[in-house]
Amino acid sequence: MSEVRVGDVTSPHLQWFLDAHFGMFIHWGAYSALERGEWVMNRERWPIEEYEPIAHAWNPERFRPDEWVGMAKDAGMKYLVCTSKHHDGFCLFDSKLTDYTTAHSACGRDLMAELAEACHAGGLKLGFYYSLKDWHHPDYECGHRGDAEGHERFLEYIHGQVRELCSNYGELAVMWYDGGGLYDGEGWKADEMNAMVRELQPEIVINNRSRVPEDYDTPEQHVAASAAGRAWETCMTMNGSWGWHAGDRAWKSASELIATLVRVTSLGGNLLLNVGPRPDGAFPPEAAERLEQIGAWMRVNGEAIYGARRCPLQWGGFGQPTMVGDALYLVATKWLGSEMTVGMIKSPVARAVLLDTDQEIAFEQAEDRLWLRGLPELPPNPYASVIRLEIEGEPEVYRPWL
Numbered sequence: 001m002s003e004v005r006v007g008d009v010t011s012p013h014l015q016w017f018l019d020a021h022f023g024m025f026i027h028w029g030a031y032s033a034l035e036r037g038e039w040v041m042n043r044e045r046w047p048i049e050e051y052e053p054i055a056h057a058w059n060p061e062r063f064r065p066d067e068w069v070g071m072a073k074d075a076g077m078k079y080l081v082c083t084s085k086h087h088d089g090f091c092l093f094d095s096k097l098t099d100y101t102t103a104h105s106a107c108g109r110d111l112m113a114e115l116a117e118a119c120h121a122g123g124l125k126l127g128f129y130y131s132l133k134d135w136h137h138p139d140y141e142c143g144h145r146g147d148a149e150g151h152e153r154f155l156e157y158i159h160g161q162v163r164e165l166c167s168n169y170g171e172l173a174v175m176w177y178d179g180g181g182l183y184d185g186e187g188w189k190a191d192e193m194n195a196m197v198r199e200l201q202p203e204i205v206i207n208n209r210s211r212v213p214e215d216y217d218t219p220e221q222h223v224a225a226s227a228a229g230r231a232w233e234t235c236m237t238m239n240g241s242w243g244w245h246a247g248d249r250a251w252k253s254a255s256e257l258i259a260t261l262v263r264v265t266s267l268g269g270n271l272l273l274n275v276g277p278r279p280d281g282a283f284p285p286e287a288a289e290r291l292e293q294i295g296a297w298m299r300v301n302g303e304a305i306y307g308a309r310r311c312p313l314q315w316g317g318f319g320q321p322t323m324v325g326d327a328l329y330l331v332a333t334k335w336l337g338s339e340m341t342v343g344m345i346k347s348p349v350a351r352a353v354l355l356d357t358d359q360e361i362a363f364e365q366a367e368d369r370l371w372l373r374g375l376p377e378l379p380p381n382p383y384a385s386v387i388r389l390e391i392e393g394e395p396e397v398y399r400p401w402l
């Protein structure tokens, strides 16, 4: 086993994460049955006694985790993070610490065990989302009220469940905490908890939402690169909701989602793109369609994404460049016709290739300008057309005018 240097982008345990750039987030739980997003219990002020029967009755008969895994892989995603417990406190895994789980309800299944099996069988890295916030647990607010004993009980519960998640589901690639706002890192005894996680899962990557920085930052619904040397991942919805919301029709287009993936990749980050499965476990057709479209794009252009590191060139009238090793990829989300001018590239370009057709592109380079000629008049790719610039040595760029 290699040495783990927490939060250090040169640490071996982070390399797969930095290479991957694209993962699937899944928000799914008893709230999905109410079809109004994962905050419905809180937003509509459901008393626990009224919400519990919803949770106990939830029985997702169309849950086919191997299909989820297949769709994620076909979309070009390298990992999957699923809500094992959201803020409503209802667990999608079997727990010795509570009966408020799918294993003890009408469903009668450990849904996370089934998902873990499918991920392991399909070779897709698995992460668990785990909410520290818990609207169901009687002790959740104890610490807030100054009841130290109650808070200790709550921490025992939380730490105990995290231990279960890290012990019973084989190899975990990511621990994705959320909802830690009520207490600080000390209040959660986060250092202790994460040390336990790393002992049980030595290669795991841990996000920053247990109120300590750990391995990576998690900008939500927007793209924000962390300072150089720090890993980060934007999580984003495909419409406006995380959990299934029947009334939300504001789906983003595949072009928009691909442009976001490229922008994130260009800045050295990851995109964790969310799907909110229907109550029965099926992906909404709108989500499935977008995943297929992104997958089709990735099959041709994935080499511009995987293994990319933060690109020194962040400008271009065509869209966004990415950098993988010695290559610069010009990802043209805006097609400029048969001639394309690119500024700022300092390193000599050896070769230019249009990925869609594998066609070599004629070019001329003079000082800080590069002209690509004889390109198709119309964009060869419906989403974004990519040109690979092969460069000798690490790509260098000029500083932009101020």
Ligand code: GLC
Residues within 6 Å of the ligand: 027, 038, 039, 178, 179, 220, 235, 242
């Ligand atoms: C927020 C929300 C939550 C969602 C999460 C995803 O913290 O409370 O519903 O799961 O962000 O990043």
